Amino acid sequence: MTLNHLVEGPASAAPLLLGPSLGTSYALWDKVAPELSVSHRVVRWDLPGHGGSPAGLIGPGATVGDLADLVLALADYLGIQRFAYAGVSLGGAVGLHLAVHHPERVDSLAVICSSAHFNGAKAWQERAEQVRREGLDRLAESANARWFAGDFTVPELVRDHREADPEAYAACCDALAAFDLTDRLPEIGAPTLLIAGREDPATPPAHLRQIADAVPGSALVEIPGASHLAPAQCPEAVLAALRTHFDGAPRRGMEVRRAVLGDAHVDRAQARQTPFTARFQDFISRYAWGEIWTDPTLTRRERSMVTLTALIAHGHYDELAMHVRAARRNGLTPEEIGAVLLQSAVYCGVPAANSAFAVAQRVLAEEADEG
Template sequence: MTVELLNHRAEGPDSAPPLLLGPSLGTSYALWDKVAPELSAGHRVVRWDLPGHGGSAAELIGPGATVGDLAALVLALADALGVERFAYAGVSLGGAVGLHLALHHPERLTSLAVVCSSAHFNGAAPWRERAALVRREGLAGLADGADARWFTPGFTVPRLVRDHRDADPGAYAACCDALAAFDVRAGLGRIAVPTLLVAGREDPATPPAHLREIADAVPGAALVEIPGASHLAPAERPEAVLAALRSHFGEGAARLGMAVRREVLGDAHVDRAQARQTPFTARFQDFISRYAWGEIWTDPTLSRRERSMVTLTALVAHGHYEELAMHVRAARRNGLSPEEIGAVLLQTAVYCGVPAANSAFAAAQRVLAEEETGDGT
């Protein structure tokens, strides 16, 4: 018997660390359209639709549903995709699912980001009233007021408003039942996975105080407030949300990348690069540490010796002789002898041209001479 899964979209390489993205009530996975493609550069991103929303079947949920029921559907999706442990970020109801997973299935999470959400949603009564209204009258009226609930004045995302209007009323009402019953304040202190809280400073539904309450209770949690963002921050302020999530989910790669960068290039060079860093260049420096050094140079497919040979050749081919000098020093740290470096540069004379190799030999000779006299850094 085939079990129906939540509708989902996967992006990024299958070998990358998995990251699941959860939506808010009334939206689809399109909520993450301006964030997920960027995150997929370093993650296997899987974004999913709530039951009765987007492409997910309404029958996956029923009256009296709980956030735990939704979390079970997310775990079933992860299991079907062969994902044992994953990072998770969710907005509003999707964030509540993340909190439930962190409390009841911590062995499945590597890290958590809760975006414009809460440990409780202001009591059961308003959600029971909304569920009854939707079961009685459908979603047209609520969809008409979506912009005011979701965005700052003058901003809208027509696709998300359309998704709200097209959602299944019964499944939407069941999600309201889940929000009515949700309150995990008493358990927040037990959450042990690395946790980030992201608040929209203009959010009337889950204002910053709700996120601050979680941050104060979860050991080691961090809180980021985004100016000019209301309830659907990933749609309204995607760049700010992306920066926060990259910092949180990519911290391990950045830390590892910086360590490898220092091992290969030397502390003196990296210290100089860091000292020259400005707000304008900070993201580029982060990119270099995270992707070039944290992912490419740590890939065990090639040894560091082999990577140095490839790098020297590429730098000669493009005439980057200042960078070449730096990587001649790196090649020596990676175990290449002067004779081996010379052989690599001789190879470039055949395939990159004699003038390029001539300049490369001159740059390399200066570095090797400095090494002999102890003047190199």
């Protein structure tokens, strides 16, 4: 038996495993995972007895290490050797355990609304006893207060809490009762991001700050208005933090964008950015420049040739002028640019190539004058 899971994104993309909080299912990630799957092979999983995972995967006296072993078994089942990992609360504790005990498997780590310890064993032992005795109905009634700030709620997650298997839930409580990695945090070598909800009563920001202070080179982000289930309540803020941490595509994309188009052009584009256009600018930097232009399959010279031809075909002559300059930065000579334009005359049409030659001649003349 393996943990119930959902895989999203390209099979060839870098794997990213997402762990849930106690009492929830992988639906916790519904507003974040689809966006992350644009650039990652995202694997969301359910705790034993939660969502679709069999309850019998763990029993009384379970540990976070037992849950981590189930996650590794799932990764092995999917043929994943190394992966990035993000987890919430108990799912975050699993990530910490993996980073300490299986560093060869974890490329990078994000710990969200979690802790290196969960305030001692007593409260969790009492909760486990209560759940084994009474079931989960009464505990589920207080889920909103424990999970969310204000009047916010996600009915599907509250339902998942109520429908979880009581024995498996209690075993997860046993795992939280026994968990304490405080002394092992300095051993974590994976790049680590901590995300805290400022309104979180279960694992307040001080818990995440303790981890950040102990893990070398880690970073801490606090999200205003977020309580314990930050990915559900503040998905855009969580998504932005995870994107920056895991793929660095906006940063890499901006570097490539500047290298190809020049600082002056990018600075003008950034200066014109407004809240209305900000997401589009992020898309361009992250996807076009951070993923496509950084793909090593084609050289930048070859990409410039393809780009010039496509712009001529669609009559985008303002963009063409910009990319003639980019082609020169990418190493194309005026003669090679002319050959590309001549090739386009055959396949895109003589009038289009005629306009393109006029644009390119003007740009090359300006370059000569500047030189």
